[in-house]
Amino acid sequence: MSDDYRDNKIETKSADSSSGSYVPSADTIPAQEIPDQELYHAKSFWTKWVFCQDAKVIGVQYALTATAIGFIGLILSWGMRLQLGFPETFSFLGPATYYQSVTMHGMIMVIYLLTALFLGGFGNYLIPLMVGARDMVFPYVNMVSFWMFLVAVLVLIASFFVPGGPTGAGWTLYPPQAILPGTPGSEMGIVLMLVSLSLFVIGFTMGGLNYVITILQSRTRGMTLMRMPLTIWGIFTATVLALLAFPALFVACIMMTLDNLLGTSFFMPEIFTMGEKLDYAGGSPILFQHLFWFFGHPEVYIVALPAFGIVSDLISVHARKNVFGYRMMVWAIVIIGALSFIVWAHHMYVSGMNPWFGFFFATTTLIIAVPTAIKVYNWVLTLWRGNIHLTIPMLFSLGFIVTFVNGGITGLFLGNVIIDVPLSDTYFVVAHFHMVMGIAPLMVVFGAIYHWYPLITGRHLNQTLGKIHFWVTFVGAYAIYFPMHYLGFIGVPRRYFEMYDSPYMTSGVGLNQFITVAALVVGFTQILFLYNIFTSWYKGEKSERNPWKANSLEWHTPDYPPTHGNFGKELPVVYRWPYDFSVPGSDKEYIPQHVSPSEVPAAKAEQT
């Protein structure tokens, strides 16, 4: 980890070799390039807490909105599980409502919960603090971004109340069925869904430009890219992916809206229904699939990369050890991000394509396993001989590694054309993507909330409730999704309202009931978690400053919790990476990023 830094190496002299005391010179850290950012200072309650331009408040607004809509997604999943587990007992869900639940559950969880929470929530809160900026570079645009997101969520919710209800086309919204009668919500539901997605993309672009430019152009003195916490690397790369992938979704949404409202035939082939020819002709449904998955596959990594980054930091802090192979981790994130743009058609193996294309996309898909495996090894090696504190963030991080490996390996199955074809559209696929991009990132979300909650509120979450939350969620997630792999192997198709007495359901009935019970238990535990969050806000145990003894800048602000402007009068100056734990030779257990070499003369720190 040695590199030249503006031609002035930061000399870190060890105790035995230093003849005199180390004199820090002014040129060790370059002068400030950027004039100090002017901030908008709110004067009223409305501009301070509602139409707020402070990225920290916007982050919390994003997180709360995403959580609220996420709970609607959770409740929808209960309805589906009750129907699947006990089809005779619970008949309140008709086939149409079932499809609508499936669709809304999927879209809410992927876009409105995970994407918004990781990038809008954690991104807004952590980026300025971690890179040492006063705020995002365009606070006003950042504020508009949140309100755009809120409108998108409200439009989505409105679709529950229009005639015909929300769309039931499946979260992939494949045409032609999405906009034809027979699919629930083909009247207004699909239109509102497409409008909501378009608004989300516009809102996200406003926020995303802020995240990218803040990281690239507004770091504090001494904060090089290779000294940023991996959390920032994950969020940064995911934001770049989102800025390049969401356009495809946006275009697909516009074209399908026009197909629906104006009667164009972008995605609509010649169709006969009830013996009558419709007015559509000549369009290509496959074109939609390409556009959708050109967005859809990077979307997986838009959710996963921030999780990768955050979990690296959690593991490092709670195991009191530096991240193993920091540079490798950074490059793995970037390479995964780049590769994610050339694998999209592995979602379309059964749509029909030239076999050589299948070969190409299978190859690129499997290549992604290499940087991903590097990351998993590095997490394990970070833990190896570390001083592992089994705090709740650490428990969730360990849970993440296990679930992610599990979901990743089933991904290798599905990446192969020949194995994917029989497994396609079965519960194996459902189990795979819930493990890899549902449970695994959510584990990180939970770990991150337990980790940063003291920073945001100044109080700890209740530890007992937290432990219950972890164990029930972790064991419960396996109870839900492990049997689903088996259901997939015996051929149970996904998205079916009821299996009736299909031959493969002999062993499937009991399993489905078991999964449903587990899903209800796990779901109720999330309500316990919500209770914990709200009660601990004013009743939780007070946290001392920097309770986890972390090195990154967000824990070392003059005010705790950090206030508007983040860093008081002077921005911090950064001398090292955020992973100087248990540095050999130093009597300090951890060395924060802003501690200069002269303050810890004995530390044999690596040059970063």
Add this chain to the structure above:
Amino acid sequence: MSQFDLSKLPQGSKGFMHDWASDQRAFKGVPWGKAMMWIFLLSDTFIFSCFLIALMTARASTTVDWPYPSEVFGLTVFGTSVPLLLIAIMTFVLITSSGTMAIAVKYGYEKNRKLCGWFLLATAIGGLTFVGMQAFEWSKLIFHDGVRPWGNPFGAEQFGAFFFMVTGFHGTHVSIGVIFLFIFSRKVFRGDFDTGRRGYFTSMKSDYEAIEILGLYWHFVDLVWVFIFAFFYLW
């Protein structure tokens, strides 16, 4: 920013490595707004690319004949039909407005308030002319030739659908640009960038760099038009 001297930085590939390995800024000397506009334009490029690739897919896979553009987009002037006449004028106007925009940016950096404002106004009027001619073109196609998004008398029905969608989306970009050009020419004439008058919404000061950022957007919109022109009218 006074103590920061750009000319002392290493050049070429060494400079690239230096800048990305340095602290504070990866793009040295680039203001936030300008960097943001470049990244936004990259994102917008993906939007237009998706539109145009979708167009190419439709055109390559159509089973019905694609209309012959030089006939559809021809105008009859004094009894002779001239192919692509209107489009040629529209393209000329838009490209010219790019020229006036560049001059406005130049006068902006020279802090020549009057000339900067006038050239911004000229650019805005150029853009407005373009949108006006586009409205004429649309109404001719719709009311005279009977082209509709869901069908047309010339051939494949995707032709009308893509035409209205892509030129409409581009026209929206131009219209947004025109609105901002008018706003900014007013701001320049009023001297906002000289006196440091604060923005109505953001309550932040701004300077003539804003003109260059607006210019980036305007040139981008023109460049996109060149591609639309090539793919729709010449292909």
